Amino acid sequence: MIIETNNLTKEFKYFEKPEGLKGSVQSLFKRETKIKTALSDFTFSAHEGEFIGLMGANGAGKTTLFKMLTGIIHPTSGDVSVSGYIPAKGEVAFKKSFAVVMGQKSQLWWDLPASDSLLLNKAIYEIPDKQYRDNVKYFVKLFDAQKYLSVPVRKLSLGERMKFELINSLLHAPKILFLDEPTIGLDAVAQRQIREMLKTAGRERGITMLLTSHYTEDLLELTKRCIVLRSGQKIYDGDMNHLLSQYTTDSTIHIEFSTQKTLPTIPHINIEQQNGYVFSIRTPQDKISIVLQELLSLGDVNDLTVSDDDVTLLVERVFKDEVLCQ
């Protein structure tokens, strides 16, 4: 196992302050300390080469987990081992075994060309000259970033900057790559490009990747295994598609008639929209054929589509307090 955690827990202290100026003055003399459990008894393991997605609403504990796996913060209790090291010890060899890309924090120097930041990383990770040149050539080609190497980072678009963040992180050939919302703020085209490049890099270099993202497309396309966190607790660890299929309960039928119709009473349906000609009907998936037969029997059908629930809606159901199937 390349990553192992056992009952990993992290608690944070914070202070509550009453509203208003009076409350502010009161808090000068007395204030209440509260404890927030960001992650609770988290146990999991990852094999080499796996690509794992972390899902959860804001505040679920995803980034807290990343920070403990990378040694940024120390656990309150529990054990964690990454590449055979204890992250909190911060050993140099451990730090050379992984890389982190944070979508909301840049590691590139703003005023200088990206190539200068790559050189700094070379010095930090003590990358031999040949390996450095080969990796720069490989990743710059993979990420299609050749023409931006000499451009100051502040002049690059968000998508181009993110490419260099990823190139920067992969130069020293890490065994593990932690990706914390790498596609945040990117347009659809840039997101797709980044996903393709990550898939290729992961496959060709055998890198274990852990990804957090609020874009379900990232998780669906890149990861097979998904861990779901809710309020600091792991509530699911398994196949992503299997998870979502548990929440796909209904389908939606859109039907358009050429003449005005009044629908007969059909069991198991919920009419969401209707205007006499166009109807939007929700029905359980196992009842679709019965409902379709009833609708088609009315005749004068101009158009008909059947669609499953939107993935985002499914994810919303996962995040809410509903029964989670394993």
Add this chain to the structure above:
Amino acid sequence: MKNIRHTFNVILTLAKMQVSKSMIYRYSFWGAFLCDTSMFLIQLLIFKVIAQDGHIGSWNVYHLTVFIGTYMALDGLYMATYFFGLIELPWKIRSGNLDLIIIKPVSTLFYAAFSSLNLGSILQFITGLIVVFYGAVKLHVFYVPHIIQFIIIFTLMYVLMFLLMLCIRCLSFWMTKINSFAMLEDTLIDFSFKLPSPAIRGGWRIVLFAVLPYGLMANMPSEAIFGEFSIRKWCLCIGVVAFFSLLAFVLWKFGRCHYDSASS
């Protein structure tokens, strides 16, 4: 040894990048030089006013010249190296940007401290040394043993300044805002480098030479070059540096364990 070489290589790379960066903003580049020069000239002006009849206590104008030169040199050297990096440390701790340094296979402390080099201040450092040596020549104390003494004590005080700045900034691991301590530090530096040794008497000598050793930092290099450097003063300098090294080490270690990293 390997770690030291590695850290040095990283700092060298940072220095090169910092020089490149500083030349992008031309006004800032020359502006920084203008600031350093202005501060030095104002310091000279203040001393001209307060050194009534050309002396303060038993120190005459050349003693004060060495004193001012020491301030310039020390100020120039620490501003060129760790000053701005340490100034930014509380912000890095508060904002969570320290994360980006922690994950790198390099000493977090040295990377953070030396990540904002201001090499333009080297000129002030060199000018300060010239002023010190000029004053020493005029005082007829410009001998090799005194110079060696001066270099050693100057280096110790350069390290002491780093430790004092670090101790204060480590408080950011526990306190969200440490402006009060930074202001106290500014006041102590500002006055200590105007307070020649004869002005510090009685209990204040203990306060400013041991407890808050800014007076020690300001005066010991000058006293080293004057030649009046007893074993007691050596022990004091080494002892204070050793104590604050331990304190800074403990604060940093405990602070790192306590670091919560800001939410993104």
Add this chain to the structure above:
Amino acid sequence: MKKYVQIMSLEWKNAIIYRTDTALSALFSVFTVVLAYLLWSAVFGSREIVDGFTLPQMVTYYLLSKIVSPFSQGGGIQNEFSDEIKSGAYSKYIVKPISPLGYFVFASFARMILPVLLNTIVMAIAMISFPQYFLALHPAIIITAIPVLLLSGILSMLIDYLIAMSTFKLTDISFIYILKNIFTMLLSGGLIPLNMLLGDKIAMWSPFSYIIYYPVMLCMGKTNISIFTAIGVISVWIAILILVARFVQHLAPKAFEGVGI
């Protein structure tokens, strides 16, 4: 006006949240006075008077300077404002019904008041506890200095505002702030009394003379210039700076690149 009062209220709350730091800032301000005493007792040596000051007057000068110095220091808002221009967040002043100048002045004012109040309390305690080291002050005279202090505070804010607005042209202006602070402290008498620096050549038409030197000398009863003259001079400078500020504010949207939004 209500929105600016709300801005001040928020700035106050922000300052009070960090209670330990706020309290310690006030406490540590005493160090300035102590160190000033050490320095000047060495300078005075065996003399009773140096350049028209006795030792207790000199120490009192530094005590009062420390109390009023927050008026000239801006509270950090000039750097935040400059960062907003660089990052594009300045757009909020363009799209919302709020004047950037109004925001700047009211927010700066709110940030100044708390340190001034706390410093006053701490220094008053020091003066009462150790009266032998200080000059006795008359409360009535101190009260007359308040309008001058408030106006000089506004003057200082306007200077900071104009420097912040120069970010539109210069991008990186940190060195300008440093230079401004260095020269303001010197020319306002914050480093050393102006009469010791300039003798009888003090330029009482200069706005800087009224930021620290004049109000402190007024409190100590050591100035011949009437308060009405002082208020008049500062008001003229404020009027000039407001005109310049409004002109710059009018031009700003055209120079604004809106990067980073």
